[in-house]
Amino acid sequence: MEKSFEPRPIESTWYARWQDSGAFRPSGQGEPYCILLPPPNVTGTLHMGHAFQQTVMDMLVRYHRMRGFDTLWQVGTDHAGIATQKIVENQLANENKTRHDLGREPFVERVWQWKEESGSTITNQMRRLGVSADWSRERFTMDEGLSAAVRKVFVEWYRAGLIYRGNRLVNWDPALGTAVSDLEVDNEERDGHLWSIRYPVTDATGTGNDESIVVATTRPETMLGDVAVAVHPEDERYAHLVGKTLTLPLTGRQIPVIADDYVEREFGTGCVKITPAHDFNDYAIGQRHKLAPITIFTLDAKVSDNAPASYRGMDRYDARKAVLADLEAQGLLVETKPHKLKVPLSQRSGAVIEPMLTDQWFVDLTRDTLDDGRPGGRSAITAPALNAVRSGEIKFVPENWSTTYTQWLDNIQDWCISRQLWWGHRIPAWYDEAGNIFVGEDEADARAHATTPPVGALRQDDDVLDTWFSSALWPFSTLGWPLDGPVTDASGNVVADWTHDRIYLPSAVLVTGFDIIFFWVARMVMATKYFTGKVPFREVYINAIVRDAEGQKMSKSKGNTLDPLDLIDGIELEPLVAKSTRSLLIPQVREKVEKRICKEYPDGIKPIGTDALRFTFAALASYSRTINFDIKRAEGYKAFCNKLWNAARFVLMNMPEGDIAAPAGAPATEAERWILTRLRQTLGEVEQHFVSYRFDHLAQSIYEFVWNEYCDWFLELSKPALNGDDATAAASTRHTLLVVLEAVLRALHPIIPFITEEIWQELPLRSSPRIGAQPASAAKHAGELLIDCRYPQAADFAADEIATAEIEWFKAVLSGIRKIRAEMNIPPGKTIPLLFGDGDATDRERAAKFAAQIAFLARVDAPQWIEPGTDEPATAAAVVGSLRVLIPLAGLIDLDAEKARLAKEVARIESEIRKCEGKLGNANFVANAPAEVVAQERQRITDWTTQLAALREQAAKLGR
Known part of the structure; x- marks a missing residue:
């Protein structure tokens, strides 16, 4: 073996040999054990969260493979609709083009080209982490096999009445021109304003009077779409106005005053403007009161023709300024004051999200039965997913996350599955010239299942499916469902075969983050239960989120990200080597990251290797919601690898x-x-x-055994x-x-x-x-x-418990001698006399047995016993049970220093006794702690008391 451990050449050698040997593939023998990789986006690069999560999965996979299980780690990547399309659109923008300049088919072809060029980045980085996945079975959510599964699921749910098309309120990204999921929206706190506006009351004749209602809003431009003002039904201030109408400023429209429990009468004026077309809470109120919504924005967030003519075509924020100016001119702007508010931002474009009424496709998750008596989504999809966790068929680790899961499903809303994009699974629905809808796995299938002949030509829906729709099928679509025969890749290699591979369903455990319990975990349970009758996985291990050393969320904008490969390979700062993730960042963000690295690591980052990084992740993987990653801890585990290497060299040299x-x-x-x-x-x-x-x-456990017991003691x-x-x-x-x-x-x-x-x-x-x-x-x-x-x-x-007790005694004796040497500054190579005092027959027997080893390892003369009644010289003492381990002071030790050392040790043991007594004096502890824990505390008091008596006796002897 080489004298020192160098990770890089070792890592590059062994990964290739493992993969070439077929070690990553299922053995075909033993009980099936499968883990599904949460498919990373093809746009991505490896970040600390990926590295942490994949280390955990690889530990489980390697462990069960070595335990003899038929182990499959199913990997693949996600097409990541919005994220991927945005990257290619940005590339076109640099060429002063848009996707519309190319047209749909050429644009999609260009996205495929980009995916082929860059899509393997993260999987290559995974290999650097040592991920022992079966790469021969790697899947992509837009592979033909997975696309066939997507079409089949959509069609079957549609024909079962569980997918429908409707006009509903959704999160709308006006920059990208598509609906987005809640997961793709960040709510950012910003400084804003709260404007109070006067709404005049209209009398029965329509001539008006002086009475009015004041409402407060952070979005005054949306008042153009108000359809009511709501008050609490028990608010006496406004009880006489419920049922009457108000004149909506700037529009002249008459809107009613309604009563609804949603209103908080103690907040503001107790009056809330209701704009169902542009606010989710208002939409629910509008539904309850059967109020027709008025959309006052276009899909690009400009004021629509439903607003007064003077505002039409304005950007929403320009309209805000105009509305406020007009309200003030009319004396209806009562107050303006600063206000903190949450602004919903699109993760992909950074645009402010606009709640928007649009025609979208939805999965029904809320109806118990359909109009024709068939089971609705709550019965057919949601209830089985709930029961899977409530019955224990699926278990969460830690268990408290099951409550999060069930609470969300108990209050679930229908799922908007359509996106106004070009990249993704195109919705398998067609429209005839009369607007009738025909659904099928292809146009021929749609026609074959038509109940009435189509009018004219058919046109396929332009929308694509939400990325989470195809991801929800991941547990069984990756295994070949629904195809009867093998699924092959472009080279003809078999990547899945449902006939055989169904043995891997359910998988053993899903390792994922708590942030996608709703968006992915629950939906996989829904789809898998519905189409296979099985749960997708038996357990869900919710891993922690990785933060920086100070506990802050890692983000590129903060510049506090760490690229796992930078830790593995190290960073040279003179000059700074821009690589890995940093090379993919926009220049301003890359500069921020590099400045932070230069500041915090002025000497660069020394390479720690993959193993040390993996051990760090393992050591941090608790049940906590978050973990703080400190590079110093990783450096400590590099030392552990060095310790193991050196121990092996010692063994081999002997x-x-x-x-x-x-x-x-x-x-x-x-x-x-x-x-x-x-x-x-x-x-x-x-x-x-x-x-x-x-x-x-x-x-x-392994660290302590290897470092402390094998390396430090057994060697x-x-x-x-x-x-x-x-x-x-x-x-x-x-x-x-x-x-x-x-x-x-x-x-x-x-x-x-x-x-x-x-x-x-x-x-x-x-x-x-x-x-x-x-x-x-x-x-x-x-x-x-x-x-x-x-x-x-x-x-x-x-x-061998007897040998264990003897060696633990031996270790305690050696440790006592070495502690005295260290504290008294006795040179380690100097041979010194050793005396034993007190003790019992077992101590004498062990002292005789290990005399030669004690002399060899402790650098002492053959130990002598001080017999009772003989004069005892001044000594420094360590106590092992009732045995005193004594080093004579003459010519070796400062007497005053030894007195001080003993006093310090007495104080320490008195403190330990008080801790034990405190626990045993707590009735709750004694009643509720396991019996063996209580017994252990009582034994500790006994042991500490024996040692304390011996130390006090020794201190008394020195004082003579």
Whole structure:
């Protein structure tokens, strides 16, 4: 092995070998285990959230593959309708063109060209992360197979009465000219104004009087579309006006005063203007009161012909200025005051969203039954999706997210699935010259199912489907549904076959963020239950959102993003190397990112490698909603990789030439039996943490075992045997060093695959069999890969509690001696005398057994016992149970310094006792904590009390 660990050459070598070997493909043996990759957009590049989420998935996939499951990680990408179309439209804008200059078909062809050129960026970056996905089965949401699934679902739901076309209020992006989903809208707080406007009351004769109502609004231009003013039904101030009419300023229209519980009478004047065509709350009120909406904006956010002539054609914000000026001129503008408000912005264009009444396609999710008596969407689609979680058929981790899921479905609205774009799945609906609608998987199918002959030629709907519609089918469309035969790619390779691949449905777990529980998770459950009768996945692990070290959301505009590949490869700042994500940013944003990197990392970012980054993500993967990523922590896990590398070099340097045969019988030394016991315990913990998705605890368990117990202790404890005269103990110790290292490499492989594979290839002994094969012999075999090996299990290793107790005693003695050396500044290489005092028969037995090892590792003379009744010299002490570990002070230690050290230790133990007493004095703790936890606290008090007595006695002796 090389003297130092260098990640880059190792990573590039092993990923190619794994993929070429077919290791990423399902084995066809064992119980199916499948994970679906949330398909990233083809427009995207790898960000920290992707890297975190994909590390978690890869850990699960590698672990279950090594456990012998028939493992499939189904990957692919999403066409990302709006985002992708916007990129290509921006390219055309640079050429002073629009998509309309090209026409629909040439424009779509150009988008396909861009997708082919740039669509693989993120999947190539995923490979750098070590993602062990079956790339031979990679799918794209606009593959022909997936497109066939989309058409079939649309047609079947339409013919079942569950898809309809209607005029409804939607989020409208006036810049892109399309409806957008709630997920694509950011509500940004801005400084605005609240304007109070007087609406005169109209009397029965229409001549008017002096009475009026004052309403407050943040959007005065929308008053041109008001159809009512609402007050609370119990508001006595306005009770006499309910049912009467007002004269709408600037228009002369008469609008009613209505009563509705939606109004908060304590807020403002208690009067609310109702504009159903441009406000979602107002739309609901208008529906309840059967008020006809008036649309006063065109689709490009200009004032329409439904408004007074003087405002027509104005931009909505120019109209605002004109409306306010006219209101003030007429004495109807009562007050203007500053006001904080939430402004809905399109994520894609940055334009302010305008609620707009448009003709759109919807999935019915709310009706119990249709007009003809068939089950409506709530019965056929929504209820099964609700029951899947309520019954426990699908479980959320953490469990509290199931409440979020069910609350949303209990209050769900119909789903707008149409988008006014050109890139995407075109809606399979056609219109004849009379406006009749014909739906089918193609025009011939639409005609074949027509109940009446079409009038004239048919024209296909121009709209495309919401991206989430095709994404909702991901769990089964990627497996080949609905085709009867194999699905092949352009080269004729089979990428899916529903006849066989349905065994992977439901998948084991979906790993995703909480922000798309509504938009993707719930909809996958809806579609999969309806069309296959199965749930799409058994569990949903909601991963945390990655923030920066200060807990701020990472965003390009803030300049606080970190590109995972920059951490893996490092960044040189003289000159700054613009690469990865930064090279794809607009110049102003790239400059901001680079300035921040230069400021925070003046010496650049040293490469940490993929393994260290993955271990960092694992260690951060708790049940929290957010995690803060600190590069210093990643650097710490790079040190962990170095520690593992150096430990392996130590082990290999102590191996003889040739094969290593397993010694006959049990391990020869207590240290071996102790480390094997601790390995067994650690593997048991790891198994439980995988089951509960506590990757942070999993990483911590393995980290502590490898760093603290194997590297810091067992390698040290092995030295007396390796350097001693007992050949049997030396051979046994060498074998155990190797066995534990090999098992550790298998246990760590799902987290840090590259370094573990590299080290494993160097081992002269492989105790692990390949899955489904016999144990490997001692010799190396060309073609063997760690990725194919069986994951180590606790049952593979024996437990020895007696040896464990003895080694823990031995460790405590050594630690006590070393602590005294450190605190008293005794040179580590200086051999010093050692005395034992008090203790019991077990202490004497252990002291005799480990005398040589203590002398070797602690650099002390052979330990001597101070017998009761003999004079005891002034000493520095450490306490192990009732045993005092004593270092004589004469010529070694400052007496006053030792008194101060003992006083500090006494204070520490008194504090620990108070903590335990506080817990046991809490009735709730004693009543509710597990019995073993309460017993542990009581034992701690006993142990601390014994040590405290010994320390006080020692301090008293020094005071004499």
